[in-house]
Amino acid sequence: MTELVSYNEPKNVAEAPVSETATTDPIAGVDLVVLKVPPRNQCWDVWDQFKTHKGAVAGAGVFFVIVVAVVFGPFVWRVSPAYIDFTAMNAGPSWAHPFGTDQLGRDLLARMMTGGRVAIAVGLAAMIISIFLGTLIGVLTGYFKSLDGPLMRLTDLFLSLPVLPLLLVAVMLFRDAVAKILGNDLGSFTLIVSIIGVMSWMGMARIVRGEVLAVKQREFVMASRSIGTPPHRIIIRHVLPNVMSPIIVSATLGIADAIIAESVLSFLGLGFPPDFPTWGRLLYDGIEYMQVSPQLVLWPGIAISLTVLSVNYIGDGFRDALDPRLRR
Amino acid sequence: MMSEPGVLTIKPQAGPDDVLLRIIDLTLHFPTYRGVLGRQVGGIRAVDGVNLEVRRGRTLGLVGESGCGKTTTGRVILRLYDPTGGRIEFDGEDITHIQGKKLRRMRARMQMIFQDPQACLNPRMTVGSIIAEPLNEHRALKGKEKEKRTRELLDAVGLNPKFANRYPHEFSGGQRQRIGIARALALNPDFIVCDEPIAALDVSIQAQVVNLLKDLQEQFSLTYLFISHDLSMVRHLCEDVAVMYLGKVMELGPRDLIYKDPMHPYTKALLSAVPVPDPRVERARQRIILKGDLPSPANPPSGCRFRTRCPVAFDRCAAEQPAWRKVAGNRWVACHRAE
Numbered sequence: 060m061t062e063l064v065s066y067n068e069p070k071n072v073a074e075a076p077v078s079e080t081a082t083t084d085p086i087a088g089v090d091l092v093v094l095k096v097p098p099r100n101q102c103w104d105v106w107d108q109f110k111t112h113k114g115a116v117a118g119a120g121v122f123f124v125i126v127v128a129v130v131f132g133p134f135v136w137r138v139s140p141a142y143i144d145f146t147a148m149n150a151g152p153s154w155a156h157p158f159g160t161d162q163l164g165r166d167l168l169a170r171m172m173t174g175g176r177v178a179i180a181v182g183l184a185a186m187i188i189s190i191f192l193g194t195l196i197g198v199l200t201g202y203f204k205s206l207d208g209p210l211m212r213l214t215d216l217f218l219s220l221p222v223l224p225l226l227l228v229a230v231m232l233f234r235d236a237v238a239k240i241l242g243n244d245l246g247s248f249t250l251i252v253s254i255i256g257v258m259s260w261m262g263m264a265r266i267v268r269g270e271v272l273a274v275k276q277r278e279f280v281m282a283s284r285s286i287g288t289p290p291h292r293i294i295i296r297h298v299l300p301n302v303m304s305p306i307i308v309s310a311t312l313g314i315a316d317a318i319i320a321e322s323v324l325s326f327l328g329l330g331f332p333p334d335f336p337t338w339g340r341l342l343y344d345g346i347e348y349m350q351v352s353p354q355l356v357l358w359p360g361i362a363i364s365l366t367v368l369s370v371n372y373i374g375d376g377f378r379d380a381l382d383p384r385l386r387r
Numbered sequence: 388m389m390s391e392p393g394v395l396t397i398k399p400q401a402g403p404d405d406v407l408l409r410i411i412d413l414t415l416h417f418p419t420y421r422g423v424l425g426r427q428v429g430g431i432r433a434v435d436g437v438n439l440e441v442r443r444g445r446t447l448g449l450v451g452e453s454g455c456g457k458t459t460t461g462r463v464i465l466r467l468y469d470p471t472g473g474r475i476e477f478d479g480e481d482i483t484h485i486q487g488k489k490l491r492r493m494r495a496r497m498q499m500i501f502q503d504p505q506a507c508l509n510p511r512m513t514v515g516s517i518i519a520e521p522l523n524e525h526r527a528l529k530g531k532e533k534e535k536r537t538r539e540l541l542d543a544v545g546l547n548p549k550f551a552n553r554y555p556h557e558f559s560g561g562q563r564q565r566i567g568i569a570r571a572l573a574l575n576p577d578f579i580v581c582d583e584p585i586a587a588l589d590v591s592i593q594a595q596v597v598n599l600l601k602d603l604q605e606q607f608s609l610t611y612l613f614i615s616h617d618l619s620m621v622r623h624l625c626e627d628v629a630v631m632y633l634g635k636v637m638e639l640g641p642r643d644l645i646y647k648d649p650m651h652p653y654t655k656a657l658l659s660a661v662p663v664p665d666p667r668v669e670r671a672r673q674r675i676i677l678k679g680d681l682p683s684p685a686n687p688p689s690g691c692r693f694r695t696r697c698p699v700a701f702d703r704c705a706a707e708q709p710a711w712r713k714v715a716g717n718r719w720v721a722c723h724r725a726e
Contacts, residue, residue, distance in 0.1 A: 278502070284467055286524050287490070288524050301510070382511075
């Protein structure tokens with residue numbers, strides 16, 4: 060059938076079937092060789108769209124600056140975050156201490172940079188764990204009817220667990236064991252990240268389940284099944300891309316929650332050791348002295364807000380860029 | 388010639404009159420549950436004893452009012468739902484309960500065109516990858532050949548091959564339906580279930596799509612099951628017509644006989660609702676207006692299902708289910724009055 064040549068020959072309208080005359084657009088008559096456009100890589104489409112989202116670009120810029128400052132800053136500003144200087148307690152910003160000092164005279168800039176490393180690492184890692192668990196369980200419960208009951212009851216179980224007592228018990232039980240294997244700092248990092256991740260996937264799982272239930276009934280999933288596509292490929296090709304938006308939104312919000320959760324843990328003495336600075340810890344330590352020297356809470360507060368805000372905007376941009384309907 | 392995928396190019400040689408798809412007494416009951424313990428209290432009889440024959444290279448129109456089980460029947464035939472009883476024979480082979488690899492291979496030979504052109508294309512995929520999905524899934528073609536085949540398919544359904552890089556939302560309803568048709572054609576199937584492919588399109592586009600389906604049938608020697616509630620379209624496209632009511636087929640026969648001389652009272656009522664484009668005839672046209680609503684498929688009437696709304700029902704209709712009988716002129720009917 061369809062010799063491509065015959066398609067290009069001018070056809071007498073009276074003879075041609077309706078289907079060939081009525082819909083063809085003016086460019087269709089052009090030689091096919093000219094029309095050969097190589098399939099465009101979709102990553103570039105996404106990137107092009109992302110660039111047009113001003114908030115997302117600004118957010119990405121701010122986040123990049125924060126990450127660079129936090130990762131490489133300590134190599135430039137070589138003041139120890141633990142050095143105590145009683146001659147300069149609660150000092151305001153000066154050339155010696157650009158961000159001021161805390162109640163023990165430790166340099167706030169150095170503490171902010173060291174603390175930022177942990178805060179961002181905890182935020183990202185805990186978010187990745189919670190996205191992974193939430194999406195996995197959400198997709199499984201939404202797509203496979205037989206798993207719906209058991210896994211959703213498991214989700215309810217996790218939701219009903221009282222968080223703080225559970226954290227206390229988990230830290231008590233596992234801190235030493237994990238510290239023995241991974242060392243003190245890495246041990247408590249792993250423990251905190253996994254506790255926060257494991258305790259925060261439930262909301263995500265519920266959102267994803269609802270979306271999957273809706274997408275599963277759409278006809279393109281039916282079409283894919285009628286082709287003979289096995290379930291795991293239907294999920295990867297059709298279901299996951301279409302539930303991306305809520306995942307990204309709750310993931311970006313999750314980073315903020317994780318940073319805050321880490322600070323709560325540190326405040327309760329369950330997180331990192333007391334002398335170990337993190338943004339959340341700095342914030343809580345500073346609350347006592349807030350009226351004397353507001354910079355103690357100002358800097359970590361600003362840092363947390365900026366990180367969360369920039370990640371939110373990046374997420375927004377990504378969500379829009381991944382949706383072809385919003386592109387161009 | 389079009390570059391056709393290597394799988395399934397061998398077609399059994401057979402006469403023009405033999406049966407490609409035969410459905411015998413097909414049932415599909417969806418169980419309903421109630422109570423705390425989720426006891427099964429009955430079933431929705433979505434498809435309840437359907438008998439059909441679709442002959443090779445021809446089109447069978449399946450008509451009936453909404454909710455009578457047309458779409459479900461189409462989906463059971465494609466094994467998208469597992470039937471609870473009966474037999475589906477495709478090309479002489481029983482496919483009622485096949486699984487795994489065998490089913491996957493069979494799927495390539497039977498495809499579906501969907502009702503809603505908005506919902507049947509994944510909004511996140513380009514048109515090219517939508518059409519190439521069946522080719523990927525069955526590893527039929529690779530690389531350059533696959534790309535070529537995609538372009539040819541777009542061309543075959545009357546779309547510009549350049550559209551392969553675009554997304555479904557950039558197209559109109561008619562164009563989207565063409566994309567769906569191209570996807571169904573990708574694996575060069577023998578049989579296509581058209582599930583109300585024109586119901587969601589406006590009238591000017593309906594004719595184009597129906598004519599496209601007709602052209603493609605000639606080009607690729609396709610067999611269609613055309614599900615529709617548009618009786619004039621069915622008359623235009625189909626050689627045989629089956630009339631369905633509440634999960635059962637009431638009448639099956641060649642188009643001309645059914646339209647000229649319907650035997651089942653339900654068919655008569657349906658046909659009397661079709662307007663005639665001639666004012667004089669139209670004014671004189673007698674309509675048979677059915678009373679009452681479609682009974683619940685969870686609890687169908689005893690005996691003949693249509694008896695509650697039938698204008699010519701008598702006591703035997705409530706007592707005894709009419710048999711599916713062959714009558715003169717190669718037609719089948721299930722009605723006591725037709726004996």
